[in-house]
Amino acid sequence: MSAPAPAAFRHDPHAAPVEAAERAKRLIDPGFGRVFTDHMAVIRYSDQAGWHDAHITARAPLPIDPASSVLHYAQEIFEGMKAYRLADGGTALFRPQANAARFRDSARRMAMAELPDDLFIESIERLVAADSDWIPEGDGALYLRPFMIASEVFLGVKPSAEYIYMVIASSVGAYWKGGVRAITVWVSRDHTRAALGGTGAAKCGGNYAASLIAQKQAIAHGCDQVVFLDAVERRWVEELGGMNLFFVFADGSLQTPPLTGTILPGITRDSLLTLARDAGLTVREEPYAIDQWRADAQSGRLVEAFACGTAAVVTPVGRIADRDGDFTIGDGTGGPVTDRLHQSLVAIQRGTAPDPHGWLHRL
Numbered sequence: 001m002s003a004p005a006p007a008a009f010r011h012d013p014h015a016a017p018v019e020a021a022e023r024a025k026r027l028i029d030p031g032f033g034r035v036f037t038d039h040m041a042v043i044r045y046s047d048q049a050g051w052h053d054a055h056i057t058a059r060a061p062l063p064i065d066p067a068s069s070v071l072h073y074a075q076e077i078f079e080g081m082k083a084y085r086l087a088d089g090g091t092a093l094f095r096p097q098a099n100a101a102r103f104r105d106s107a108r109r110m111a112m113a114e115l116p117d118d119l120f121i122e123s124i125e126r127l128v129a130a131d132s133d134w135i136p137e138g139d140g141a142l143y144l145r146p147f148m149i150a151s152e153v154f155l156g157v158k159p160s161a162e163y164i165y166m167v168i169a170s171s172v173g174a175y176w177k178g179g180v181r182a183i184t185v186w187v188s189r190d191h192t193r194a195a196l197g198g199t200g201a202a203k204c205g206g207n208y209a210a211s212l213i214a215q216k217q218a219i220a221h222g223c224d225q226v227v228f229l230d231a232v233e234r235r236w237v238e239e240l241g242g243m244n245l246f247f248v249f250a251d252g253s254l255q256t257p258p259l260t261g262t263i264l265p266g267i268t269r270d271s272l273l274t275l276a277r278d279a280g281l282t283v284r285e286e287p288y289a290i291d292q293w294r295a296d297a298q299s300g301r302l303v304e305a306f307a308c309g310t311a312a313v314v315t316p317v318g319r320i321a322d323r324d325g326d327f328t329i330g331d332g333t334g335g336p337v338t339d340r341l342h343q344s345l346v347a348i349q350r351g352t353a354p355d356p357h358g359w360l361h362r363l
């Protein structure tokens with residue numbers, strides 16, 4: 001099915017954008033996901049018209065019909081990426097082609113229309129251009145949230161014939177206030193995130209909805225995040241609710257669970273695998289059992305563990321709380337391999353180190 005080519009992007013600039021002084025105030029300590037910019041990008045799709053009505057407009061609530069299928073059957077996908085202020089004053093995205101490709105993969109799994117990559121990238125570029133004043137200085141960034149909802153007005157259960165794709169942007173500070181600190185994680189024994197054949201590899205809101213009860217239990221047990229085991233054997237460590245996991249061994253090698261369909265293929269994960277190999281480290285994409293993790297932490301064979309994702313980049317995992325016994329990794333605060341990988345990724349993202357893989361997409 002080839003949809004008609006979309007008309008050019010229209011710009012409807014905000015009639016009354018936030019005043020510079022007020023914006024500066026909001027950017028002092030933006031936190032994560034609470035400060036939003038003036039504009040949003042919108043592109044509509046219908047089976048008849050294909051992709052159309054691409055525009056940048058004032059950010060505003062969405063009027064949608066209460067029978068829109070997303071509200072009932074959760075046909076929804078999203079992405080998460082950042083626009084960074086570079087050391088030389090420029091602005092760049094990090095591997096946006098990978099987000100565009102993953103967005104299409106997610107759409108296909110959820111039986112949604114696939115947005116062409118060039119439209120995805122153009123929507124991001126145009127939104128960042130419209131709201132570039134909202135990119136914070138220093139450690140902050142402009143967090144971009146492309147997403148797509150099923151908007152056909154119909155209660156029958158079938159793939160929607162209409163979709164709304166949008167991008168909103170949020171000024172964010174450093175994810176962890178006061179610097180990176182190690183997190184504690186709770187091993188969920190009651191719930192799983194994804195099963196083979198399910199939607200674990202798709203970035204869909206439903207995966208998050210299903211993970212929130214386990215996240216709530218993690219918080220109730222005094223932990224920051226939940227770690228999920230595989231759904232079949234309840235033995236293999238998969239990932240956190242929204243971040244991939246890496247293990248660092250005393251022999252200097254690195255391990256992360258393989259992408260077998262139940263794990264979200266993180267772009268941060270992929271970038272760190274590449275940087276680790278570039279640095280000459282031995283890297284394995286192999287399953288890792290929870291009992292092995294505990295035994296290795298206790299014997300000292302395992303020395304570091306960290307979680308990674310676009311929002312928080314790299315976060316050390318210091319302590320694991322589990323039904324079968326809690327354990328601490330190293331001294332519980334992180335370690336040099338985690339730090340080094342974190343620094344080398346951030347240096348590329350900020351344009352302070354060479355970019356041998358062409359990951360920066362300058363705007």
Ligand SMILES: *Cc1c(COP(=O)(O)O)cnc(C)c1O
Pocket residue numbers: 080203239240241242243244264265266267268269308309310311
């Ligand atoms: C988005 C996401 C990640 C991290 O992906 P990045 O591309 O590195 O941001 C990891 N796990 C889940 C479940 C996610 O949704």
